[in-house]
Structures are given as C-alpha cells and as structure tokens.
Amino acid sequence: MDSLQKKYETDKQTWDECAETYERQIVGGHPDILAFEEFEEDFLDRVLHYLSAKQKRTIKLMDIGCGSGRLHIRYGAKTKSIAELAQSHPLVSLKMNSPKLAYDPVIATSLREVWGIDFSQNMIDLAKDKLQKVGLKNHLKIALTFEQGSAFELGEQPDDILPIAICLVNSIGVMQGFEGANELFKSMRRAVESAKGIAIISCYQQEYIESYGLGQYESTMDVSGQPIWMQSDTYASSQFKQIPKQYKLAHSKDNKLIVDVFDMHDNLIEKDHVLERDPDKTEQTIEIGDINTYSNYKSHWYSFKHIDQLINNNWEIQNSYHIKTQDLDIIRAEPAQMAILDFGDHLKDIFGLWNVL
Ligand SMILES: C[S@@+](CC[C@H](N)C(=O)[O-])C[C@H]1O[C@@H](n2cnc3c(N)ncnc32)[C@H](O)[C@@H]1O
Structure with missing residues (x-):
C-alpha cells in the first residue's frame, strides 16, 4: 500500500471514530470557527445568486469532504418556503429560529442538487439523520444526495448542469498531507473542467x-x-x-x-x-x-505561497484566483484564503465589483 493510501485508511478510521464529538463540539462550537463558516456560506450565497442571474444553466453544488451536511441543510431549507409547510413541520421552527435558512426564491430556482462526498460513513449517517430530523428527506424540489468515497476520485461532470465543487473550512488541511492536497486540486479540476464549472478550496493560512x-x-x-x-x-x-x-x-x-x-x-x-x-x-x-x-x-495550515504553488502546478493560471479572504471580510475571515478555478470565466465581473482581482 503506498503512503497516501495508508494515510487515507488511518484518517478514515479516525474520522469515523470522532464523527459525533466533532459534530457536537466543533460544528456547534468555537465562535471564530462559526464566524468563518458563516462567512463561507454568505460568500457561496452571493456566488449562487450572481450565477443564477447571469447564466442559463441550473446548478449542482458538490461539497467535497461534506462532513455532517452543513450545506445540505442550508440549501435544502432555502429551497422550501414556510408557506408550503404544515405548521407542525420541523422545518418551520428551525426556520423561525434561524433567519439564514429563510426561503430564497433565486437559489430555489437555479440550484438543482447538493451532492456531498465524504470518506467517513459515520459522518454521512449523521448528515442523513439530521436531514431526517428537520424534515428534509422527501417532497423537495432539490436533490440532497451523498456518496461515501474519496475526495481524490471525483468524476467528470456532464455539461447540462453547472457544477460548483467546494471544499470548505480547511478540510484540505485534514486531507492526508501534501500529497493529499495535491490530489484534491487535481480531482476538483477533473470534476468541473469539461462542464466549464467552478472549484473553490477555502482554508486557513499558516501565517495566522x-x-x-x-x-x-x-x-x-x-x-x-x-x-x-x-x-x-x-x-x-x-x-x-x-x-x-x-x-x-x-x-x-x-x-x-x-x-x-x-x-x-x-x-x-x-x-x-x-x-x-x-x-x-x-x-x-x-x-x-x-x-x-x-x-x-493532525491538520495543516497551508501558507499563502504553498496554495499558490498548488494552483500553479494543478490548475490553469489564467482561469484561477487566489484570494485573501480578509479582503472581503476582516472580522470573520481574516485568517483564511480561497483558491478558485473558474473555467467558464463566470466570476470575473463580480470579483471586479468586490475588488479582489
Ligand atoms: C473539517 S471536516 C469539514 C466538514 C464539512 N465540510 C463542514 O464544513 O462542516 C473535514 C471532512 O473531510 C473528510 N475527509 C478527510 N479526508 C477525506 C478524503 N480523502 N476524502 C473524503 N473525505 C475526506 C472528513 O471525514 C471530514 O468529514
């Protein structure tokens, strides 16, 4: 077994074992981590809105290392309005307590699927349980799907739908070291290239x-x-x-x-x-x-320079952006960076408006 495969097997077992504690303590935990996650979600909302308005295709969101399904819940809820639900439906009280889960007609029109992949079956089971509990299992306009598998083996997406592959909250840092990070860059490129989609890797900076x-x-x-x-x-x-x-x-x-x-x-x-x-x-x-x-x-915080190298080695430089997220939000995103591959040149105008080019 080569060293990446060995690390993969050990890490997979570790994540299976810590799934529940991770969910309880981190996902519902540290204020700075929560703030950063909220920033990532707001960023993604803006991108989805912009793309919905700008281009004709519907969208498939691919959450790489999806964990317990943060994005599945968010976008599942956003595509269902309270008016469609019975008063006793669990989603009603969830939405009342969390304005960020309010119905979003623009996203509801364009987002067709949230698909997540994670190597930990326990994480996926947790995610499915959560969806079940909040009533996001049936009667949805959007498909909420999962696959147990490797972030390094993403398949090429068909071009009838715009794929946006995203890897959030420093998941790259727990994806089996430098070799794993390199494979992740390659794999996300493979997933979106032929459909002229977008890949986004969001992670902390070693400098912080x-x-x-x-x-x-x-x-x-x-x-x-x-x-x-x-x-x-x-x-x-x-x-x-x-x-x-x-x-x-x-x-x-x-x-x-x-x-x-x-x-x-x-x-x-x-x-x-x-x-x-x-x-x-x-x-x-x-x-x-x-x-x-x-x-x-074990985790790693990649330096800005290291992520630059990963972009240069694996992606097309003319289609890529490397953003210091503090340029968008100093309070919530000071310590992080985003690598973005945009094959269809979809984001140029909005990034121009945000002054991050
Ligand atoms: C930091 S958690 C992030 C969870 C989720 N994306 C979120 O934002 O809440 C990282 C996730 O990556 C998964 N993971 C790590 N290495 C992986 C790999 N090579 N392939 C697939 N999933 C992996 C872990 O099981 C874990 O659920």
Missing part, C-alpha cells in the same frame, strides 16, 4: 496560526486532544479528557489555559488545572504549520 490557530485548537482540545505545543503532563494522553473553561478568541496573547480534567468515565479528576505553552514547540508549530495533538490528531 499564531493569532488564530493556537487558541482555536487549545479551546477545543476536548475534541482533538491536547496540542503538542502545550507542556505535556499526566493528563495529555487519551486516557483523560481536558475540558477548557474558555474559548480563546483571535489575537489572544494568553499562554495559559485552564481546564477541568475528567477520566474516560466522566469522573472529575482535577478542577482548574493550568496548562502552559512550551515556547520551543509553539515556535515550531508556527514555523511549520502542522497541528499535532497527543491523541494523534
């Missing part, structure tokens, strides 16, 4: 690990484990769960973190335990961009 990454992973160490840049002590192993007592927000300069420590049976072992950063390992993390924890979680 110090101001965003360290605090984010420290604050969510009950999900991914204690980061290796925090001094190891008796509780670093996966025998214990350390629950942080606060979320460190962007630009926090705090080198310490207070946690409550629990054993695997949820018994409190120590209250207000103080963890401190190890200066050398912290420096190394910032320099290399690898996020590692004592329970073997």
